[in-house]
Amino acid sequence: MSVSPIGRETARVDGPLKVTGRAPYAADYHPDGLVHGHLVLATVGRGTLRAMDVTRAEAAPGVIAVYTPFQPVRLINTFQGFGAENYVPLQDTTVRFRGQIIGLVVAGTFEQARDAAALITADYAGTPPRTSLADAGPGRSQDIVQVLAPGVASIDDVLRAGPVTITTTVTQPAQHHVAMEPHATTATWEDDQLTVYSGAQMPQRSAPAIAAGLGIDPAKVRLICRYTGGGFGGRSPAWNEAKLCAAAARALGRPLKVVLSREQVFTTVGHRPAVRQTVRLAAQADGRLLALAHDSDAEYPAAGGWPLIPAQHTSGVLYRTPNLRLDQRLVTLDTPSTWAMRAPGEAPGSFALETALDELAARTGVDPVELRLRNYATQHPVEGRPFSSKHLDQCYRLGATRFGWDRRPARPRSRTDGDWLIGMGMSTAAYPTDREAATVRVRFHDNGRVSVASGTSDLGTGAWTVLAVAGADTLGLPVEVIVPELGDSALPPGGVGAVGSAVTANTMPAVRAAGRAAIGTLLRAAVENPRSPFHGLDPADVSYRQGRLHSGRRSMGFDELLRAIGTPALDAIGATDPAQDSPYAFHSFGAHFCEVRVHRLTAEIRVNRFTSVFDVGTVINARTARSQFIGGIIWGIGHALLEADPIEPDGRYAAATMADYLVPVNADIPDIDVHWLGYPDPHISESGARGLGELGTVASAAAVGNAVYNATGIRVHDLPITLDKLL
C-alpha cells in the first residue's frame, strides 16, 4: 500500500522548471513574426480627448501602427453594469481616470514601440476629477446587515449606553497587488482562431471575456497561462490590455506582444480601494460584547471596479454579539478601476475590527486573547448557522504557548531591549470557503502516466502540485507518475477559478470523482475489449488497486492493459456540484501573534517574530500550504507598515513605481512560525479541506499594529504605520 501524499511535504512539481528559468510566462513566447506593442495612457484625471498628435510616432523607425480613439481598433464593451470595469479603451474620447489607456503603438521591436509611444501628444478638455476619499461624504450603502436583540430599536442606543464603548476609525490609502510579473499578453491568430498567452486566475472566464470584447465565438479563443507571475486578485478578470492586444494582432495579421511597463500596471489593472472604516463597540466591563457596528466608506471608481465590502466576512463572522450592524458604503471617485486584492474585504476589515478589539482589551484590562475567548462565536452571528468545523479556541491557546504570549507586558511601553521598545500584539483571522462546482479530467496513458487536468490556474499557489497530490491519493499512485495539467482554457470546462482561496477545497472532490470515473472507464474497457486479458469477466470481479487491475490471480498495470488493447489513453470527467443550502457556515480561522521592536529615538518599526496557528481543515500539501500562510503574513506586515499609494487632486498616484510603493524586502521579514491544527472539516467534502490561501493576510496587519501599540503606547489609525507617526 503506497502512502497517501495528503498532508505531507510534497515539493512543487513545477519547481525544476521554475528554478531553471524554463517555465514560460506570458511574455516569454516568440511566435514567428512577433511585433511589439506599447500602451499610451491619459495624463489628466478626467475629461475628453480633443485631439492626439501621432505624426511623430507614426514616422518613428520601425512603427507599424498607432491606435487611438481617433484611429481605433474596434472593441466591444460587453459590460456596463456594476462590479467590474465598465468601458473598453479607444472606443470613445472620454477620459475617466488618469492612467487610462488612450493609445497603442505597434512596432518591430520593444524599444521602437516604447519610444514611439513617448512621441504622442494629447490635447484634453479636462474637468477636475473627484479623487479624495477624505473629502467625500458617506457613500452609497450596499445591503445593510443588521441583527438586533429583542426590544432594541436602534443599535445606536446600545452603542451609546455602554457600559464600555469604543469607537475606532481607521483609514488606508490605495494599495496595489504588485505581482512580480507585469501584465503581459502575447496574441497570435491562425485564420480565425486566437491563442492568447496572458496570466489569468480564471482562464476559462478570461478567454470568453476576450472573445466578447472582440465580438467572436468564444470557441475561437484559447488562453494559455501555465505559469503566471502572481495574481493576488489582479489577474481575475481579463483586462483591457489583453483585449486590445488581441484586437490589434487581428487587425495587423501578425502576432503581437503587449507588456505593461511597471508604472502602467499601477493604473490599468486594478488596485485595492482606499477605505475609511469605523468600528463601534459596546461591551460589559468584563469585555463581553453588547453591540458591534462596522461602517465603511470605500472608493468605487466611476469607471467601474470591485466593490470593497470589508465588514461582511470579518465583523459579520468573528464574535458573538446580541446586536450587530454592518453598513458598507461606496464613494464614487474618478480613480482607476479597483479590484479584489488578496483577502479583498477581509484584510482591511480585520484591521479595523481587530484594532478595535485591542482597544477594548486595553480599556477593560482584559487580556486580548481572553477577550476573544469571552466573545467566541460557535455559530455564524448573522446567518445563525453553526460553523462546519471551528477550533479557533485551540488556535488561540496553542499560538499563545508557541509564541510565549505570557511574556507580553500588559502595560504599553514597559519593555525594552537596549534602545528598542518591545511590544506584542495578536489578532484573529477568518476567511470563508465558498463551495463551488468543479470539473476535472483524469486520463490513464499507456506509458504509465496519469494526467489530471483542470481548467484552473496556478499563480504560485501550488495548484500544480495539489493536482498531482490529489491524483496520486485518489489512484494510489506515486506523485511522480501524475502529470497535472492546468492554465489552459481549452482544458475541460469547469476549472475552479483561482480566486477566493477556493481551488484546493473545490478541486479535490472533483479529482476524486474523476479518478473514480476513470477507473470505471478502465474497468469497463478491461472486460469489454476483446484483446484484454479480462475480457468477458463480470465487471464486479475486476478491481483496481494502486495502478493495477486485479481479478483472481490475474493482475496487470493499467499501462499494460492500455497497450494490450491498443488504446493510448482512456479518460473520464468527474464533476462535483455541492449543494448551496448547507446547514453549516464554512470558514477557516487563525490566530496571529506578533512581536515588534520600535527604536526609542528614531521609531523604526521592525518585526522581531511572528507566530500563527490556523484551523483550515485538511491540509493537502504541507509545503505549499506553509508558503501560502507565510506569504499572507508578509502581506500583512506590508499592509501594516509600508504599503500606500497616495492619490493627488489631479488623479495621479504619487507612488506608482516599485521604488515608491514599498513592499517588504527580505530584510524586513523575520522567522515566521506557522502551525495548523489539522482537523478535517467533516461537512465541506470528503477531503475535509477548506481554503487557506488568503487567510494569512487576514488580520496579520492588526497583530502588527497591536504590537506597535504595546511597544509604544501609541495607536496609529491611519495606515501604514510609519515611523513619523510614532515620533
Add this chain to the structure above:
Amino acid sequence: MREFRFERPGTVADAVRRPAPGTAFLAGGTTLVDLMKLEVMTPARVLDINRLPLRGIDQTRDGLRIGALERMRDVAAHDLVRRRYPMLAQALEASASGQLRNMASIGGNLLQRTRCGYFRDVSVPCNKRAPGSGCPAIEGENRMHAVLGASDACVATHPSDLAVALVALDATVRLRSRAGTRDVALRDFHLLPGTTPEREHDLRPGELVTDVIVPDLGWASRSVYVKIRDRQSYEFALASAAVAVRRDGDTIAEARVAVGGMGTRPWRLPAVEAALAGRPAAEASYTAAAEHATDGVRPLRHNAFKPALMRRTLVRALLELERIR
C-alpha cells in the same frame, strides 16, 4: 528612450574633447539608463567611459584617492576605506542593493539625480527637469522631500548616502575638462536649487569627474553612518547621519557631522559640530547639540516630522559611535 549615438572614447582626453550639448557620460548606468527610459534624460550622444582608466584606490599626498569609475561595492570592500573611514563603507553598504552597488560608480553616485517622483515623471511639471514649469512637490506628496536648502523652485532631496559621508570628511572631487584639471570641495560641488534647480553641481559642459579625494583624518576611523528608512533595506533615506568624533578622554574635542535625506544637497552641520566640541560625550550633550541641526528648516505639509527625526538620528548616531570599541 530617445535614440542616441553610442560612442566609446578611447582616452580621457577624447572623452572631454568635444563638450557638445546633449552629451552624457555613461558609467554604471544605474541613473542614466533609468532616466533615459523615463525620458527624463534625453542625451543625443552617450559616451561609454567604463573602459577609461579612472580606477584605483590609493593613498596620495592629498589623501585617499578613489578613481571615479571604481564601483560602490569595491570601495566599500576596500581595506583602507573600511579601516580609516568606516562611515564611507557603511554609507555605501546602506545604499541601493548588492546588484546596483556592483554597477554604480563613485563618480556617478555623486551625480545621481533626485528621487523626487515629480522629477521622474515627465507627465507633470518640474523646475529641475523643465525649468520654469513649476514644482508640484511643494504642495504635493512631499514626505520624502527636503527641509533644508529648498527654494520656491525646488524641494527635492539629494539622494546619495555616500555624498553625506564624503561631505563630513571634507572630500574633494577632481574634474577634468578640455581646459585641464581642477579640484572642487564636495561641499561646494553640489549647488542649492535657488532659482536654477536644473543646475545641480559645479560641473562645466563636458567636464568629467575623474577622482574623489578624501583628506587624511586619523580620527575618522571612529565614525558611523546611520540611515533611517521605512523599509529595512533597498530604500532611500528618510534621514541619515554621518558622524565622526575625536575624543579627549570623556570630552568631545572635535566632531564632523553631516546629514542626508534632509537637504537639497548633502548637508554639513558646522553648528552641531561646534556645539559638540568641548562637551562631555554623553546623550545630553548630543541632544543639546542636535538642536542646532534644525536651524533654518522649512518643513512642508507631509515632512514636518523630519526636523525631529534629524535630531534623533544625530543623537542615535553619536550614541552608536560611543559604543565602538
Add this chain to the structure above:
Amino acid sequence: MTESYGISRRELLGRSGTVAAVAATVPLAVADTAPARATTGEVGVRMTVNGSVTPLTVDPRETLLDVLRERLHLTGTKKGCDRGQCGACTVHVDGERVVSCLTLAATLGGSRVTTIEGLARGDRLHPLQQAFIDHDGFQCGFCTSGQIMSAAAVLADGRARTDDEVREQMSGNLCRCGAYPGIVAAIQQARKEAS
C-alpha cells in the same frame, strides 16, 4: 557611420579594446569585431553568454535584459520593473551580479554573461536550484531566476553568513509571494553544502 572625435566607429571600437587592456581592473575585453549593420547608430558587440561567444549587432537602446529575452530568447531572466527596482532581471556579468535592465548591451563587448539558463552544469541542478525547491523558496517563480542568480553571487562573495546578513544581501530581490524565509533557508543550505 557617424564621425566622432574625427575617427570612425571601427577605429573607436578597435581602440576601446586597447584601453580596456590598460585598465587593469576591467576584465580582459576582446575587441569587438562583429560587423555593424548598415543602419547608423547600431553597435557591434561580442559577448560570451552562458559560455557561447555571441556576436550581435544591437540598437544602443537595447538593454542586456531585452537582448537576452527578445534576441537570444533566453527568457529565464525576467522583466519585473525595467527600472532597477526589483531585481528580477539579475544576471552575472563577468562573475558579478547586476540588474540587466539597466545594463546597455552596447557596453558589454568582451564580457561574460551568465543567466539562469547557464547556472546548472548539464541536466543536474545547481545546488542552489535544488535548495530553492527543497525549501520552497518561491511560489509564482517570476522572481526566482533573479533570486537564484543573486544568491549565487552572495555565496561566491562569501561574506554573508548569518541569516540577517543573507537577508540584507538579498534585499535587492523583491518577492511579492513572500517566499523570503524559504529563500534564506535555501541559501543557508547551499552555503553549508559548499563549505
